[in-house]
Amino acid sequence: MNSYRIPEIAKQYTDYDMIQTHTDLPDFPDYRTRLLFAFLNGNSKLRESSELFALVTSLVQIGLDTHDRVSITNDVKEKKVARSRQMKVLAGDYFSSLYYNLLAQTGQIELVSLLSTAICEVNRQKMNLYMMMKQLKVSAEEYIQHLVEINSELFLSFSGYLEEMYHQAYPELLKGFTKCEVIFKEIFRTESAEDFQGSWGFWHILQNGSKEERKQLQAEEVDPLKVKMLMRKYNVSTQLYQMLDFHITQLFTLVHKLDSDKLISELFHIGEPFLRFLSKPKVLEEI
Known part of the structure; x- marks a missing residue:
């Protein structure tokens, strides 16, 4: 599998009528996914799994990004808005859980643990940034740096899997x-x-x-x-x-x-x- 077709494969999990009807999804993390795929696919030992690894990581990222779109409060009672909020929660949970199933089917249990740890770290970083922003204790430069750390964490998980020259x-x-x-x-x-x-x-x-x-x-x-x-x-x-x-x-x-x-x-x-x-x-x- 040498050609990059992960966004197309991901659509079979993201393009459900109920999701499309009731809410909007975040952009596909294409830059990070393509980068991860390029490095994995260039490694002869990882080439067979490169598409799977990049796919599940992108789906987890979409799940986390979808949850980020859920409003903090649930004050709006208008039916359409409430339904959209509920769908974001459910869709985020669904996308985030897909990696368990897809990796378990291929026996990649170690990677399940790897991504689970990364998800916990992402959530920790998000909470730290949220508290800093709430207290108005973040500079513009720190804001960018925190977002970079948060958005790259899942994909960083694979650093140890690559050839030593790319660590x-x-x-x-x-x-x-x-x-x-x-x-x-x-x-x-x-x-x-x-x-x-x-x-x-x-x-x-x-x-x-x-x-x-x-x-x-x-x-x-x-x-x-x-x-x-x-x-x-x-x-x-x-x-x-x-x-x-x-x-x-x-x-x-x-x-x-x-x-x-x-x-x-x-x-x-x-x-x-x-x-x-x-x-x-x-x-x-x-x-």
Whole structure:
């Protein structure tokens, strides 16, 4: 199994009518899954299992990401909203449990334990970040770093399975791709004031803004117009573009150090969407 077809395989588990009807699912973790598959598939001892390992890890990630979309409170009683919330809980549980079944069928019991441990660590990291955010004790830089750690943890589990020469390179590359992915998503959070709360821009302005501006951000009802003005004043979109450009350059420098031309080519192909995005006009700054 040399071709990458994991998103298509995953659809048989994610594309259920009931889920599609009542709620929306998070994006497929394509960058991280493709990276893991590339490293596993390049190892002759792991090639047969590379597709299975990457698939179950992506399904667990979708399950965790789906649970993240469940609202903290259950105050809204409107039937459609309540049903959507219930479906997110059930779908998240379903996706997270699939790895037990799929791995048990192939006798990969050790990997069940490995991913279970990683899931516990992800939840611990999320709780730490949640508490820091709730207490307003996180900087913009720390916010990005915590997201990178949280989003890469499941995929880091396989570091010890790889050839020794990649024990250091794989975690560095995984975190590099994950950081670019996190920043990429943060850029799109600048599109609307509704997505601004708790974003990198929020923490950046809270860290650098005046006392009055910080007060505006912490108000129970934030004025969308004021939020847009603050985002423009502090060049939130521009800074995120610059961050993405810097980190994709760093990432490709690391890729160049690998000793496999095939792997280098595959990783450049994975990172190509970031380069295409950076080459487009920065229309988000006008919002």
